[in-house]
Amino acid sequence: xxxxxxxxxxxQPGGSLRLSCAxxxxxxxxxxxNWVRQAPGKGLEWIAYMSGSRTTINYADSVMxxxxxxxxxxxxxxxxxxxxxxxxxxxxxxxxxxxxxxxSSGFYPxxxxxxxxxxxxxVSS
Amino acid sequence: xxxxxxxxxxxxxxxxxRVTITCRASQAIRSYLAWxxxxxxxxxxxxxxxxxxxxxxxxxxxxxxxxxxxFTLTISSLQPEDFATYYCQHLNSYPLITFGQGTRLDIx
Numbered sequence: 263x264x265x266x267x268x269x270x271x272x273x274q275p276g277g278s279l280r281l282s283c284a285x286x287x288x289x290x291x292x293x294x295x296n297w298v299r300q301a302p303g304k305g306l307e308w309i310a311y312m313s314g315s316r317t318t319i320n321y322a323d324s325v326m327x328x329x330x331x332x333x334x335x336x337x338x339x340x341x342x343x344x345x346x347x348x349x350x351x352x353x354x355x356x357x358x359x360x361x362x363x364x365x366s367s368g369f370y371p372x373x374x375x376x377x378x379x380x381x382x383x384x385v386s387s
Numbered sequence: 388x389x390x391x392x393x394x395x396x397x398x399x400x401x402x403x404x405r406v407t408i409t410c411r412a413s414q415a416i417r418s419y420l421a422w423x424x425x426x427x428x429x430x431x432x433x434x435x436x437x438x439x440x441x442x443x444x445x446x447x448x449x450x451x452x453x454x455x456x457x458f459t460l461t462i463s464s465l466q467p468e469d470f471a472t473y474y475c476q477h478l479n480s481y482p483l484i485t486f487g488q489g490t491r492l493d494i495x
Contacts (some may be wrong), residue, residue: 308484339473373421373436
């Protein structure tokens with residue numbers, strides 16, 4: 263299993279950037295994928311999720327309305343379109359695969375088992 | 388929203404020590420709690436899931452326990468490669484996934 267992020271860089275406040283996560287080594291459509299970020303010297307913050315079937319999408323409040331997650335199941339790729347970027351969006355962005363647990367009441371996220379190496383996004387004027 | 392608070396935030400210990408890190412939830416949660424280890428400049432690595440299940444390939448000196456609002460990660464005998472930052476993660480308030488603020492474990 264391998265997840266490789268790309269697309270990071272320096273952007274001005276208010277600008278846009280598109281990140282990609284290339285996946286390999288597993289059946290892509292079987293797994294949901296997440297974006298998690300880490301500001302310099304800070305902790306981990308989950309920001310977005312998309313299911314393997316693309317039917318379920320969730321966002322953290324901090325990025326809702328500004329970021330859009332998508333995936334191309336033919337190319338085994340997960341993307342994050344980031345608009346209206348703020349200084350506080352500066353962080354390393356990771357994609358991470360989630361494993362679900364099946365209960366009688368449904369499927370629930372269990373843990374993140376594989377992570378990419380991350381890509382750095384810097385928002386500064 | 389459920390908040391996770393780890394204690395301590397910083398911990399200094401010696402090789403061979405037994406250390407325990409606590410993760411407290413702001414309300415009772417099911418045991419959909421995971422622990423990760425992160426070393427500088429690298430991605431987090433899964434250690435424990437479902438509060439007490441050891442991820443494949445993780446040394447048995449790592450263990451997890453707890454229920455309700457209090458969970459712990461224990462390293463039975465610290466090794467040099469264990470000095471890192473540790474995070475707990477709660478996944479059952481889905482669709483929101485929460486991380487604790489982290490515990491940095493340094494060499495004494």
